[in-house]
Amino acid sequence: MAKPAPPVLDDVPGRGHSLARRYERGVRIDPHVHDWAQVLYAVSGVMWVEIEREALVVPPQRAVWLPPGTTHSILMMSAVEMRNLYLHGQNIGHLSRQGEVFEVNGLLRELITTIAQREQEGDDGYLEVAYQLAALELARAARYSLRIRLPDATDRRLEGLCRAVIANPSVDISFEQHATSVGASVRTLARLFTRQLGLGFAEWRRQVQLAIAVSKLAEGQSVSSVARSLGFLPSSFSDMFRRELGVAPSDFRPASTLGVSDDEPDMAVRNSKASV
Numbered sequence: 001m002a003k004p005a006p007p008v009l010d011d012v013p014g015r016g017h018s019l020a021r022r023y024e025r026g027v028r029i030d031p032h033v034h035d036w037a038q039v040l041y042a043v044s045g046v047m048w049v050e051i052e053r054e055a056l057v058v059p060p061q062r063a064v065w066l067p068p069g070t071t072h073s074i075l076m077m078s079a080v081e082m083r084n085l086y087l088h089g090q091n092i093g094h095l096s097r098q099g100e101v102f103e104v105n106g107l108l109r110e111l112i113t114t115i116a117q118r119e120q121e122g123d124d125g126y127l128e129v130a131y132q133l134a135a136l137e138l139a140r141a142a143r144y145s146l147r148i149r150l151p152d153a154t155d156r157r158l159e160g161l162c163r164a165v166i167a168n169p170s171v172d173i174s175f176e177q178h179a180t181s182v183g184a185s186v187r188t189l190a191r192l193f194t195r196q197l198g199l200g201f202a203e204w205r206r207q208v209q210l211a212i213a214v215s216k217l218a219e220g221q222s223v224s225s226v227a228r229s230l231g232f233l234p235s236s237f238s239d240m241f242r243r244e245l246g247v248a249p250s251d252f253r254p255a256s257t258l259g260v261s262d263d264e265p266d267m268a269v270r271n272s273k274a275s276v
Contacts, residue, residue, distance in 0.1 A: 015124075016131040017086040020116040022079070029074040036086040037095070039138065040064040040072075041104065041112050045080030046215040048166075049073070051099040055148040055166070057211040058101060059218035062144055063112075065100045067092070072099070077215060083116045085134060094139050102141040111137065146214070148207050151196045157184040158192040162204075169208045170231035175201045210244055213237075214252070223249045 017036070023045075031050070040049065041063035049056045049064050050073045057077070058064055066072055068089045104112075111134045118126050151158045160182040165173075178201075179186045193201050209230050216226045226249070227237035241249045 015128045016088065016091070016115075016134075018112075018116040018119045019082070019084040019086070020120075021082045021084075023076045023082060025076055025078050027076045027080075031071050031073040033069055033071050034066070034086065035068055036088055037068050037092050038064075038066040038070075039085040039087070039112065039134075040066060040074070041083050041085075043081040043083055043109075043113060045082075046077040046219060047080060047082075048075040048077050050150065053150045053152060054099075055150055055211075056101050057146075057148075057215045059215045061104055061218060062101050063104050063108075065096060065102060065138065067095075067097050067099065070099050078219065083112050085112060085115065085131075087131070087135060091131075091135060095135070101144040101147075102138070103144055105137070105141065108134065108137045108141060146207075146211055148211055149197045149199075149204070151192070155192055155196075157182040158189060158196060161189060165205050165208055169205055169212060170229070171205075171209075172231040206240070206244065210241070213241065213249065217249060217252050 042060055044060055047058045049058055052071055056064060111130055115130050151162055153159060161178045164178055176186055179189050197204055213226050224234045227234045238248055
């Protein structure tokens, strides 16, 4: 994995800092912590972000809020154009003290991307106001609740199985096959799933499949190609998607997260070696 090298963050509250980077698909960033709060946002591409014992799949219409001291790691699921904001702890009293995924509307998207550009130009007057407005918009942004619970490191068999599913969530690989690959009985692993994750294997894998499916659809991949990548026939995948998320994958509109009118149903899912 790569080791992070964020901007130099002094202890003066100031207006904030930003970071613009590009990463290739497959780049991993080690678990790390920042002293300042962070807004982790990709203008394009999809990130897999782990916050302690939760995983979040983050397409371009969403970003991650990380309070100071939040341990996190990142996997680039595609090529990613990243734009991050760093905010001093004294300037975020109105914001959540927990890591969250939120939806990025048009104004917030433009603020994040423009701040990164203006910071390179040294436009201090603009930046002071822009950071204040960004912090206000963060407090108003809709939250996104589809999260994947992760096991702790106390049992390598369960952790190994979960990592194998995340790498390949296809239904073509059975629970029995996964159990054999990590050297444990089905009964033992079923008990560990219930105790550590609070749900069974099939339900947990379905959460992984749905999160990855949403990210692929947000990238513009077809329903049939997403279904095949997860081991489903298109019809059975559509049935599962509709049953779990209340909308057919063909009706999923990731662009709706950038602004939906009051009379238009929001199709966004609500239920559910480098530096950074």
